């Protein structure tokens with residue numbers, strides 16, 4: 154991860170700035186070629202602008218062009234050495250203001266003052282938190298029609314390849330950044346991301362970098378978001394480099410500002426044969442030098458292509474292996490899926506059978522329920538009948554007991570009467586008794 158403290162250490166303390174950053178333009182044939190071939194065509198619609206903000210200028214590789222495209226330029230870098238170098242280099246340009254930042258803050262910039270915000274070949278080394286901090290502030294710092302052009306990392310989309318070792322983060326790109334995250338965050342803070350060019354950097358076939366254009370929502374530049382995937386970004390560099398020497402000015406012309414072909418002007422006239430031959434020899438040796446340079450450039454291109462081819466080949470092999478592994482895994486998973494399917498079918502069948510059985514049992518239970526109801530009502534009727542009969546029985550018993558008691562009493566009376574009669578019989582003569590009809 155490229156943290157802010159790593160950036161400070163790298164650019165403020167460790168980096169050898171002897172060449173002022175021009176060494177990063179070698180692939181283009183120099184900063185001039187890179188600016189006019191690659192950068193200026195991309196931003197030319199937005200410049201000249203009133204106030205330009207350049208974030209992370211380094212030693213001023215792009216500041217030298219931006220300063221001539223505005224009435225006021227603000228440069229902000231986290232490395233003190235870079236700000237000092239810019240101050241010295243552009244001492245003759247009083248419209249430039251310089252600030253050292255903590256790596257996220259734009260507090261020194263006036264709200265609504267920036268017509269064009271620019272950063273190239275710097276924010277590719279920061280993580281998403283830094284991009285978010287700058288975007289959030291630019292939503293306020295940009296003027297109503299202000300536009301931003303940020304070059305940042307898109308390497309986050311390859312996180313899995315980097316983690317597996319299939320891809321190397323060669324150019325120290327911020328691993329948490331993607332074009333998509335950048336767009337979404339810009340929109341969240343009230344900016345409109347109007348265009349994103351995804352580009353390869355170096356010889357890689359990966360779209361590791363992104364150039365994002367953004368503006369304030371509702372500005373005159375606002376339009377639907379567009380994305381272009383540019384895998385030929387490095388061809389631009391090759392083209393620029395091959396043309397750069399052809400259109401370059403001589404050193405002498407550069408130093409006095411006049412286009413002069415020193416070789417021609419100082420070439421001896423045709424007066425003497427010797428001087429003509431001398432001119433031819435010089436011309437031929439110049440030509441030879443150029444051809445040698447072209448030859449070397451071609452060899453370098455060839456070596457780069459070979460290297461690129463090897464990278465592609467290695468990547469292809471890694472992908473083939475991954476595809477093979479995935480194929481095997483897929484086979485295994487399919488087998489497991491089929492087994493699960495069969496198990497599921499069996500379970501389904503068992504479930505259907507259990508369901509049918511359950512329904513049959515439910516029917517039986519229902520029938521038994523009805524039967525039970527009937528039996529219960531019969532039982533209730535019988536028990537009511539039994540209580541009636543029992544009542545009647547108890548009444549009869551009572552009556553029987555009473556009748557028994559009455560009978561006993563009558564028997565007692567009969568017995569008493571009989572004994573009275575026996576006594577009378579024994580005391581009355583039989584004749585009188587017969588008269589009285591007491592005996593026959």
Ligand SMILES: C[S@@+](CC[C@H](N)C(=O)[O-])C[C@H]1O[C@@H](n2cnc3c(N)ncnc32)[C@H](O)[C@@H]1O
Nearest residue numbers: 160164174209210211214230231232256274275
């Ligand atoms: C590779 S140099 C490029 C400089 C310049 N843009 C160029 O292309 O020559 C990276 C620059 O980014 C600056 N930088 C890195 N992180 C930064 C941050 N968070 N805020 C401001 N500047 C930062 C460094 O101090 C350094 O000057």
